[in-house]
Amino acid sequence: MQLGATAMYVTRPNDHLERQPISESGAASRMRHLHRLQPGKHLFHEGQDARNIYEVVSGVLRLTRVLEDGRRQVIAFGYPGDVVGFPSDGRYHTDCDVLRAAAVVVHNRSALESNKGDAALRTRLLQAALREISAMQDHFLMLGRKSASERVASFLCILSERVGTDLGQFTQFDLPMSRSDIADFLGLTTETVCRTFTQLRKSNVIALDRVHTVIVLKPRDLLAVAEGDI
Amino acid sequence: MQLGATAMYVTRPNDHLERQPISESGAASRMRHLHRLQPGKHLFHEGQDARNIYEVVSGVLRLTRVLEDGRRQVIAFGYPGDVVGFPSDGRYHTDCDVLRAAAVVVHNRSALESNKGDAALRTRLLQAALREISAMQDHFLMLGRKSASERVASFLCILSERVGTDLGQFTQFDLPMSRSDIADFLGLTTETVCRTFTQLRKSNVIALDRVHTVIVLKPRDLLAVAEGDI
């Protein structure tokens, strides 16, 4: 795993150098397209006609797919800078709902698919789609070839990198999703995710504050676990 | 699982109605871009500058990624009608080599990324990329939530659908990849793939002719296994 170089898949790629998250102020010029969404709100459902593509400006979204028998896979978490809702054959292929109050810039599907219109925007959406493909490939390795502790540690590494606040020696970040969301994202059960958290906590690699706040105490060790060097 | 409706991920989506595989003859008009590739040949490597995007006309390609410690994931198999080599940040993110002598139409990366040039081609490549995203999401469910037998059965279902030849009551197709390729694609071990083949064979759902030729004896049952109804 090459954090920062080749992106891992929390949701979209995390090539910070390339991705240009839209700031709230920057988005102001497109205000008529900026939508605010409360937790629990659904942006779209699997199978629906895809009218829009969404750029996440703030908050956190969750993309999910479900099998007939109820087994669920969290496809991605949508953080600021991510683009969600890429259509395939004119339809959405996941559900999308809001975990943390979010602001999104709404683009018509044609902004990507039509050859007319804002060329710069089209290019930006296309690059987001291409980075998404690459990031999903990384996640294949996660689901197909990594152990439970490697998956959880990788997940925490990525979040730490993307949304962690620097506490001097440590890094802290919020987990807007439940343990079962994490489990369904990583192809595990809630219990296994819990146990792995406990292990990391007992070995002082991380600390938990209020269950949904992670403090990374030993970033090196966390990365080592993520890479299977432990 | 909705075979044919929502595509599963052998490699790209299999919405046959939408995808338009280029026939060898149809590709003749683009002859100067048609390349023939022998088994073992590498089209590109992970990390290389991405110059081209490839449309598979015939044969079979294999896309792989490898972790530092050697663990491998087969990302996809490239069958006729598939598009491989989507760049991300200007680079390839998988290795790609040839399993069965192939013919590919080579497009410059700019055919997708530039706003100038053949608009129809650009749209075709874009749609392929979007279908790829959707198909990869399906594969997430495979890797994250399905059992070994469900994975193998799903895999065989898809191949049967995409490249099977109708034998009247049965369907037959060739497996150009090794058992360990299948294992690395499905996130399993070779042994587990073998044992699952044996199970399916012993329950007369499939028959094997020469290890690499599959005959589907009971398509309904195969689908049932794939969907976990068994």
Add this chain to the structure above:
DNA sequence: CGCGTCTTTGAGAAACATCAACAGCGGTGG
């Protein structure tokens, strides 16, 4: 025909899931 590689099978071990019970926390209503 012999050799290397791939596939298959078996036995045992490990990882993870499942089932069950308990704890923590927030919210609500008495």
Add this chain to the structure above:
DNA sequence: CCACCGCTGTTGATGTTTCTCAAAGACGCG
């Protein structure tokens, strides 16, 4: 303000699946 309720998270005991290690068999190629 406190007690209760429900939901989420945690921990434990047990079970199942899949992996690992090992060996034998099949197949293709020189």
